[in-house]
Amino acid sequence: MLTVHCELDKVSQRYCIPNGADDTTNDRVLRLDAEAHPLYYINDDDIGTTWISSVFANTAGLDHGVSITIDLQNGQYQVFYIILQFFSPHPEAIRIERKKRDDLNWEDWQYFAKNCSIFGMDNNGSLEKPDSVNCLQLPSFTPYSRGNLTFSVLTPEPNHRPGYNDFYNTPSLQEFVKATQVRIHLHGQYHTTESWCNRCLPLYNDKPFRPGDQVHAYNCKPCRCYGHAVSCHYDLAMDPFPQEHYRGSGGVCDNCQHNTAGRNCELCKDFHYRQAGADLSAIDVCKPCDCYATGTKNKSLLCDNIGGQCNCKRHVSGRQCNQCQEGFYNLQQSNPDGCSPCNCNTSGTVNGDITCHQNSGQCKCKANVIGLRCDSCNFGFKALRYSNEDGCEPCWCNSHGSVNQFCNPLSGQCNCKERVKGLRCDTCIDDFYGLDVTGCKACECNVAGSFSGTVCNEKTGQCACKPNVGGRQCDECLDGYHKVQENRSFVCLPCNCDKAGTLNGTLLCDKSTGQCPCKAGVTGLQCNQCVLHTYNLSVSNLLGCQPCDCDALGTLAGTVCDHVSGQCVCLPQRQGRRCDECKPAPFQQPPPTGEVLNSSVISLSWSSPDSPNSNRLTYQLYRDEAEIYTTEDYYPYSIIIRYELYMRKKVKPAGNFLPPEIRVFQSSGWLSPQPVMESPNENALAPPQTSTTVTDLEPFTEYEFYVLAVNMAGSISSDWISGQTGEAAPVFMPSPSVFPLSPYSLNVSWEKPEDNLARGEVMGYSISLMTEQRFLPPFAQVLHIAEAHELSYIATGLKPYRTYNFTVTLCNQIGCVTSEPGMGQTLAADETQNVFNESLSFKQTIYSASYLYECDFIPYQAAMQETAFQSVLITMETNMA
Known part of the structure; x- marks a missing residue:
């Protein structure tokens, strides 16, 4: 829009008439005349055309000027x-x-x-x-x-x-x-007045009036009064350059209004101020100080010209000096510093606040703190500390042991009842125990059964008993022990009952006599002896021992059998446990065989007897009934004395590396391969163990084992056997390999780890895309779940020439493990098509911008006369916001 336009003829709007002329005037020109300067010339991109405003008929119009508004x-x-x-x-x-x-x-x-x-x-x-x-x-x-x-x-x-x-x-x-x-x-x-324009307007006397010439207009210069004066005058003494028009300034504002003062009305009168940065032309730029005399020095009501700060006493604050500084209170005129210190205890105030109520001086206490200065714990609380959010902690006095719930606020000591001690009155004094509603009870420990100089437990009353002594008062023996009196004291000795000889296998005895409860066929204080003519004390025997049943004809009269083995005392030439067998001699010894070596030497050899009576034999060689040679030998199938177990990892089918074998177990003993002839006691020692458990093996790993048997003549080993340990959670997955296929896809591949790392049957893999976050841990997005036989995946829909990180997670039946990220970059894309598209987009933008520059001006109905201001072209560089 424009404020001045060509006025249209009411009859024929093809013509323009002068501004202010009658509608019927013939003084008109065509709107499209060659001399016309229509509105659209202002922005028609033609530097040869101009728009011309109307002529100003007076200085008021000139002072108002021309406004051009562009929408x-x-x-x-x-x-x-x-x-x-x-x-x-x-x-x-x-x-x-x-x-x-x-x-x-x-x-x-x-x-x-x-x-x-x-x-x-x-x-x-x-x-x-x-x-x-x-x-x-x-x-x-x-x-x-x-x-x-x-x-x-x-x-x-x-x-x-x-x-x-x-x-x-x-x-x-x-x-x-x-x-x-x-x-x-x-x-x-030009800011002149009078009919001859030979005098400056009242507010334009910053320089004296000076007529213009062909070069300079010498406009009247305005005084800078900021709208607080209606006139000003020129003061030669104020002007540093009185001989020049465009340098210097001598204007002095007259009668400053609105509480302002100064040469340019830029200051405030006494008892007034203006805010820093305030608009100097505002009517209310100067505001009253309103100083609070009680808080100012010497009751002064003056304030700073800028900001309005009154002159406060030492501990007074606020622009008007009407409040105490932080940490002070009770503003008084008689106080030379204005306010008194709060002296708040920061350990007891909220957030360590040092401020208090402006009038009462009450500090802001924490929940469990009291006092004007917040320096005391409330009743029932103790230990004022800065680090405690509530200031003080509860006394926690024991309700059974304390007189009340209050304690010393500094030490925290509660008021204890008789026979009670402790900070919280929760412990009985020495020789008393069991604090409850009734108080503490006496321990009454047995002097003989408890250690001298000790006290009982303050909660349970248990006395400190000597070894093997029990009972709360230490006045009885523990189970499995019996009491033996010694003068005025006693000791407790172990029962040592033989489980094989006691009823129901009990190990407890009479605590007074020490007698164990024996089976019918067993005797002794500890039930560890068979009665006469019995033997083989056994847990499984209900009577405890079995009869010896010695053969009367083969047994020496008046003797008893061995109570352990049951061996009777045999007569000569008798043998067997019961002495009911004659002693046999070796028999069926094969004759020796001879081989003539030369005229004077014969080589003799022989075999062991068919029925030897021992595993250790002595051979004697006779010639013509005269002994010529004696030797000893072992029976070929002699006693097994040791087993050894060896282990190694299983040899891989295609491997050329033989794992080392290690001995993981050995056991010694005495095992006769011959049948037991008479009794189990023929094997005096226990046979070596034939089983063991091997630990600390690796999960999901095959191992091989063999057993070595050793006797007095040598050793022999078994064949290898194999076995596999169970699964465990996997421990490692190698990083994937990532390589580009196109600007929009990457191939992610991986390898199955070794069995000792997978530690089980692989159930499958999951492939994740890792995305970095600024303030949080990396975000993992699962892209694909692969089966156990799959070892690659193609990630698509990616952006060109960008780096991506992938991880692979392996899972077995027990657990999962995730690899370190593998990194890859997509290929660069062909930008030809992109550039072409961007060019099209750029051209469209230019076309749109060009269209938007076509401004639509709505003309007023006004005539156009001669030129006062002539504007040709307005050009703008814009971007659509």
């Missing part, structure tokens, strides 16, 4: 620069505004002026922030016609804007370039 269609844009080209000379001042959204107010964007004091601003003022606004001084010499003026947001001259070279990392600057509407106001007032 950017289709929403918000990023505007980086605006170029104005004037067909006529430059105006005195230009103000550019913008709307960031259509529903928001206009915001100042940039000022231009031959002298920025017209706007109350400094020439080429500095930019403190990316979105600051300043006034740029127009050049002293400009073209009379077709002079350009550029407003550029990001250029560094003459004062660089903060962030101009880092636009995309400066959010406030990104907001500063956004606009939906732009308004440009052109000012052309």
Whole structure:
């Protein structure tokens, strides 16, 4: 929109008539006349056309100037620069505004002026922030016609804007370039008055009036009174450059209003102040100090001109000095420091706060703390500590042992009842125990059964008993022991009952006599002897021992059998346990065989007898009934004395490495391969063990074993046998190999680990894509579940020339293990098609932007006369926000 337009003829709108002329005037021209300057010329991309505003009939119109409002269609844009080209000379001042959204107010964007004091601003003022606004001084010499003026947001001259070279990392600057509407106001007032324009307006006397010439207009310069005065006057003494028009300043504001003072009404009167950074032109820029005399030094009511801070006493704060500083309270006029210290105990205040109530001085105590200064524990609490959120901990006095629930707040000692001790009154004193509602009971330990100088347990009352002594009072023997009196004392000795000879295998005896309960055929204090003429004390025998049953004819009279073996005492030439057999001699000894070696030597050899009576034989060789040779030998099938077990890992079918074998077990004993002839006691020693358990083996591993049997003549081993241990959780999975197949796919492959690492039958694999997160652990996304025989997977749908990380998880029946990540990068993509697409998109964007630049101006019904301001072209570089 524009504020001045061609006024249309009411009868024929093809014509324009002068502004202010009667509708029936014949003074008209065609709207499309060759001399016409219609509105759309302002932005028709033709530098040879111009739009011309109407002629100003008076200085009021000139002072009002021209406003051009540009509505950017289709929403918000990023505007980086605006170029104005004037067909006529430059105006005195230009103000550019913008709307960031259509529903928001206009915001100042940039000022231009031959002298920025017209706007109350400094020439080429500095930019403190990316979105600051300043006034740029127009050049002293400009073209009379077709002079350009550029407003550029990001250029560094003459004062660089903060962030101009880092636009995309400066959010406030990104907001500063956004606009939906732009308004440009052109000012052309010289600020003179009187009929001959020979006097400056009341507020334009910063320099004395000076007539213009062919080169300079010498406009009247405004005084900087910030709207708090209606006139000003020129003071030669104030002007550092009185002989120059464009340098220096001598204006003094008259009768400053609104409680302001100073040459430019920039200060506040006494007892008034302004906020730092406040708008100096605001009517209420100066506010009353309102100092609180009780809190100020010497009851002063004056405050700082900027900020309004009153002159507070030492411990008083607040702009008006109306409150105590943190850690102080009770503001009093008689106190030279204003307030008294709170002296809060930070161990007892919430979050270590040092502040208190401004009037009472009460500090902010923790839950279990009391006192004006929060320096005491509440009743029933103790141990004030800074680290305790509640300040103090409960006394925890024992309800049975304490008089009440209160304790010393420093030591925590509760008030104990008689015979009770301890910080919490929860322990009986020495020689007493069992604290309950009735109090503590006496221990009454037996002197003979307990250790001297000891006390009983304060809870159970158990006395400290001597070895083998039991009972709470140590007055009886433990089970399995019996009492033996010694003078006025006693000792407890073990029963030592023989389980084989006692009833039901009991090991307990009479605690007074020590007698064990014996079976019918057993005797002795410990039931460890068979009665006469019995033997073989056995647990399985209900009577304990079995009869010897000695043969009366073969047994020596008046003797008894051995109570262990049952061997009777035999007569000569008798044998056997019962002495009921005659002693046999060796028989069926094969005769020797001879081989003539020479005329004087014969080699003799013989075999063992068919029925030897011992495993150790003595051979005697006779010639003509005379002994000529004696030797000893072992029976071929003699006693087995040792077994040894050997182990190794199973040899792999294709392996050429033989695992070492190690001995894992051996057992010694005495085992006769011959049948037992008479009794089990013929084998005096126990046979070697024939079984064992081998531990500390590796899971899911095959091992081989063999047994070595040893006798007095040599040894022999068995064949190897094999067995496999059970499964366990896997311990290691190697990282996968990743290699590219295309810009959008990767091949992930892996190998099955060794059996000692898999430690079981592989059930399957899971392949995961690892994604790094900024503040959290890496995120794993499962892509595929593979069966045990699968060893590769192709990941698709990926992005070109990007690195990805994969892991493989192996599972058996017991557990799972995940590999370290394997890394791979997709191939680079052919960018030809992408570039072509981007070019099409770029062209479409340019076409759209070009379309959006077509501004639609709605003209007012006004006539166009001669030129006052002539504007040809407005160019903007924008991005769609």
